[in-house]
Amino acid sequence: MGKPTGFIEHAREVASEASPLVRIGHWKEFATPLTQDKLQVQGSRCMDCGIPFCHTGSLISGMAAGCPVNNLIPEWNDLVYRGQWREALDRLHKTNNFPEFTGRVCPAPCEGSCTVGLKDTPVTIKSIEKAIIDKGFDEGWIKPEPPETRTGKKVAVVGSGPSGLAAAAQLNKAGHWVTVFERADRVGGLLMYGIPNMKLDKKYVQRRVDLLEAEGIAFVTGAHVGVNYPIEKLQEEFDAIVLCGGATKGRDLPIEGRELGGVHLAMEFLSKNTKSLLDSEHADREFISAEGKDVIVIGGGDTGTDCVGTSIRHKCKSVTQFEIMPKSPETRPANNPWPEWPKVLKVDYGQQEAAALQGEDPRTYLINTKKFVGDENGNLKELHTVLIEWQKNDKGAFVPVEVPGSEKVYPAQLVLIAMGFTGPESTVLDQLGVAKDERSNAKADYGKFATNVDGVFAAGDMRRGQSLVVWAINEGRAVAREVDRFLMGSSNLP
Ligand SMILES: Cc1cc2nc3c(=O)[nH]c(=O)nc-3n(C[C@H](O)[C@H](O)[C@H](O)COP(=O)(O)OP(=O)(O)OC[C@H]3O[C@@H](n4cnc5c(N)ncnc54)[C@H](O)[C@@H]3O)c2cc1C
Ligand code: SF4
Known part of the structure; x- marks a missing residue:
């Protein structure tokens, strides 16, 4: 010290x-x-x-x-x-x-x-x-460091988000030949096509990918394993498979009017925006534009905040963010002591920007959307909402109860549903016969990461559900150790 x-x-x-x-x-x-x-x-x-x-x-x-x-x-x-x-x-x-x-x-x-x-x-x-x-x-201190010797073993990593990249980096350090398969046209998973550029500039993602490539890792983009890249081929060609496909199946809101034009899942909005930005600085117009629209973001979490910040940069007319939970306290409550993660009110970049433009925080709490209503052309015109209270039912569980007389109609031409994620897409898991847990994630114990299929491992959001970049890196590093042990009998990986 x-x-x-x-x-x-x-x-x-x-x-x-x-x-x-x-x-x-x-x-x-x-x-x-x-x-x-x-x-x-x-x-x-x-x-x-x-x-x-x-x-x-x-x-x-x-x-x-x-x-x-x-x-x-x-x-x-x-x-x-x-x-x-x-x-x-x-x-x-x-x-x-x-x-x-x-x-x-x-x-x-x-x-x-x-x-x-x-x-x-x-x-x-x-x-x-x-x-x-x-x-x-x-300072130029970070240079490619390819391994001095190779084991001759080949590992396939499916998915190039932070867990796949961390797993690949560690397995490559251990001397294995690693190929990362990514269905998108760019490597990085949600680092590339989820988190917006103003939070994480994509040049930093690409810089790291270039470094990993220079260290000997192969990246194959446009390879959707189980769809345009047969799973059998993967099993034949590699000694081990690491599934790092993320958990990007968005939770939808199947209420009246969901099919209307202008109602989208948040990820569709965010990923198209970044792709168009990177491809052509938006000149190709291949994105869902919020320009001139009243935007409602349903979901008060980080993905919702990214939708707020993105809509504002499109020059939306107004943006409102709905949150079904109550407003968090400004300081730690007694039941959330240090060193726990402080569950306090966060005013993130998107809310700061909306407040600067509109004069107030864009969030409305304890609100539920009842239906979407469209115009004669099938495009969204308004949202019908009601306020709720959380009350205990006879089994002791908290349930939302509508507040009588609190119904309200919001004009909106664009709705972005950012209500979280329900789990991974199941194509690869089903084709490999990988068992799932009760939340539909790949079933593999933390620390072991082995699935029920010999030589097949799972890590990151695909195993733990939608989480954080830092957890994905944690799991990527840890699964690499287990795969190395599987291939070599022991491992020196940290
Ligand atoms: C909008 C948004 C903002 C976020 N912001 C933050 C933040 O600020 N901070 C933070 O810590 N976390 C944030 N997160 C969470 C974080 O991004 C994820 O927890 C993390 O990226 C998970 O990493 P992963 O490697 O497990 O999966 P992902 O990053 O989801 O990557 C999975 C990859 O696998 C690919 N894939 C899937 N199936 C196949 C297949 N069959 N064949 C080939 N490729 C396949 C996908 O295309 C994808 O590229 C955010 C998430 C979202 C959605
Ligand atoms: S990764 Fe960095 S910012 Fe995140 S918890 Fe660890 S030290 Fe803190």
């Missing part, structure tokens, strides 16, 4: 962000990192507490407390404080293959469990992580 009094002397400082009204004019990332000097000061705030939780990644009350990839946070905080950036980078890469992704999009459960955060504001861990990796790339 470099500076025992750092947390007493210095206040938390984070990266500044372009003002909402400026950044909505473009699709670029909008954070300006702290200077190196300021980051060193922030590193000194880490008190190297006796029992740190920031790096534990343990589940408390069903939520991750601390970093799920067990980043060695106190160690690299100290190295940054001392100006030893290169050593900090080496420490960071020991546990995290892709800090440039987590440093940008991770919700930072580490900061929710930081001991300084018990009484004061937590150490700015995520900004430091991003600064270490960005400096590593800027």
Whole structure:
């Protein structure tokens, strides 16, 4: 611990962000990192507490407390404080293959469990992580490191999201020949076609993919395993298969009027937007435009927020976000103590932007959509809603109960359904005969990752359900260890 009094002397400082009204004019990332000097000061705030939780990644009350990839946070905080950036980078890469992704999009459960955060504001861990990796790339310290020897074993990874990429990176390090199959035209999974460009610039995804390719990993795009790439071929050609297909089946809202023009699942909206942006900077018009429309986003989570931010950049007329749950408290309630993940009100970038444009937060809470109503051309015209209360039924379960007289009609020409995900698409699982759990995910125990089919493993959202990039990396690394053990009898992978 470099500076025992750092947390007493210095206040938390984070990266500044372009003002909402400026950044909505473009699709670029909008954070300006702290200077190196300021980051060193922030590193000194880490008190190297006796029992740190920031790096534990343990589940408390069903939520991750601390970093799920067990980043060695106190160690690299100290190295940054001392100006030893290169050593900090080496420490960071020991546990995290892709800090440039987590440093940008991770919700930072580490900061929710930081001991300084018990009484004061937590150490700015995520900004430091991003600064270490960005400096590593800027300084040219990060170079392809192909393995010195090859085992001759061949592994197929199906799906190129963060879990597939992490699995591929680790298996390649162990000397296996790895081929990643991706049905989309670009590699990256939701890093590429889910999370919008202003949160994670796609040039950083491509930079990492290029590096992995230079290390010897083969990527095959446009290969939809089980559809245009036969599963039997995969089984014949490879010694092991790792399924990392994600859990992108969107939860729909099958109410009256669902078939109307202008009612879409969030992922359709977001992925087409990014593809068109990357292909032609939107010149091809191959996306669902929110321009000039009253947009309603159904779902108050992160995907919903991305729809809000994207609609605003399209220059929508108005945007409203519906949330069926009550508003979260502004500070931790007594039943959500440190070091648990703080379940407090988050005002994310999309809500900040909507508030700047419209004068108020776009979210309406405790609201349910009853039906969509269209015009004579079959296009959406309005939404009919009702407010609800959560009440306990006779079995003790909370159920939504409509508030009489609270019905309301919202004009809307575009609705984006962002109500979460129901699980993975089942084509590959069914064709391989992989058993599923009760939530329709691939059934494989955490830590083992082996499915019921010999030589077939599953990891990431396909195994755990829609989650976070950091968990996908955790599972990708861990499944690689198990596959290596399966192929070689033992494994030295961390
Ligand atoms: C809109 C949105 C925003 C998000 N924002 C964040 C965020 O800010 N921070 C965060 O931590 N998490 C975020 N998440 C969650 C995060 O992106 C996921 O948890 C993570 O990407 C899961 O990684 P994965 O590798 O398991 O799967 P995915 O990233 O879903 O990748 C799976 C890949 O497999 C491919 N595939 C599937 N089946 C086949 C097949 N048969 N053949 C070939 N390819 C196949 C798919 O095309 C896809 O590319 C967000 C999710 C969404 C939807
Ligand atoms: S990966 Fe996430 S939880 Fe881990 S140190 Fe980085 S921001 Fe924190």
